[in-house]
Amino acid sequence: GAVVSQHPSRVICKSGTSVKIECRSLDFQATTMFWYRQFPKQSLMLMATSNEGSKATYEQGVEKDKFLINHASLTLSTLTVTSAHPEDSSFYICSARIMGQGTDTQYFGPGTRLTVL
Amino acid sequence: RKEVEQDPGPFNVPEGATVAFNCTYSNSASQSFFWYRQDCRKEPKLLMSVYSSGNEDGRFTAQLNRASQYISLLIRDSKLSDSATYLCVVNIDRGSTLGRLYFGRGTQLTVWP
Numbered sequence: 464g465a466v467v468s469q470h471p472s473r474v475i476c477k478s479g480t481s482v483k484i485e486c487r488s489l490d491f492q493a494t495t496m497f498w499y500r501q502f503p504k505q506s507l508m509l510m511a512t513s514n515e516g517s518k519a520t521y522e523q524g525v526e527k528d529k530f531l532i533n534h535a536s537l538t539l540s541t542l543t544v545t546s547a548h549p550e551d552s553s554f555y556i557c558s559a560r561i562m563g564q565g566t567d568t569q570y571f572g573p574g575t576r577l578t579v580l
Numbered sequence: 581r582k583e584v585e586q587d588p589g590p591f592n593v594p595e596g597a598t599v600a601f602n603c604t605y606s607n608s609a610s611q612s613f614f615w616y617r618q619d620c621r622k623e624p625k626l627l628m629s630v631y632s633s634g635n636e637d638g639r640f641t642a643q644l645n646r647a648s649q650y651i652s653l654l655i656r657d658s659k660l661s662d663s664a665t666y667l668c669v670v671n672i673d674r675g676s677t678l679g680r681l682y683f684g685r686g687t688q689l690t691v692w693p
Contacts, residue, residue: 497679497680505685506584507624507667509680509681509682556623558681560679562679567671568626571624574622574623576621
């Protein structure tokens with residue numbers, strides 16, 4: 464099956480710093496990737512849709528200036544949490560979309576656990 | 581109102597039991613439906629898609645009722661390895677340029693020996 468990687472898997476940082484998370488599709492090209500966030504015992508919440516070569520589409524309530532998304536190539540999307548604060552501590556997960564004849568599937572990365580002190 | 585509602589459980593069942601999970605979705609324009617499984621502190625993994633006619637994959641059976649906007653998952657002959665959180669997922673934009681997935685909160689299942 465399709466493989467999606469994320470880096471780093473875990474990060475601990477001080478309040479006010481910026482953190483970059485990478486999402487890569489390893490064996491396929493993904494014109495669309497998605498970024499989700501999951502707080503403990505909560506569902507995955509879609510943050511934004513990342514489209515290769517164009518601006519990301521953010522969900523309502525997600526600050527685009529705080530969560531910067533760059534989809535520079537067909538295999539890489541990055542999420543930068545700028546000036547992170549403790550309330551940004553969460554599990555960040557990306558997915559990559561594959562569309563084909565009769566199929567529309569998302570493959571998820573292993574997630575990045577962010578802890579802001 | 582949330583896009584997808586699930587009973588969070590937890591469900592605690594013995595090995596061999598049959599257990600059913602339910603889910604409702606709010607958007608009648610929803611196009612495709614899935615059950616994902618998420619283990620503790622891991623990413624979600626696709627368990628099965630849900631089709632209008634209902635579908636079965638081994639011990640797992642999924643049903644969809646579009647009129648009631650209701651989705652179910654039945655697990656027969658539960659195994660210890662089935663212990664996980666089961667996520668009901670809805671895609672409203674299938675085939676379009678968006679393809680967003682909306683996740684339910686998940687139903688936690690623990691199978692005990």
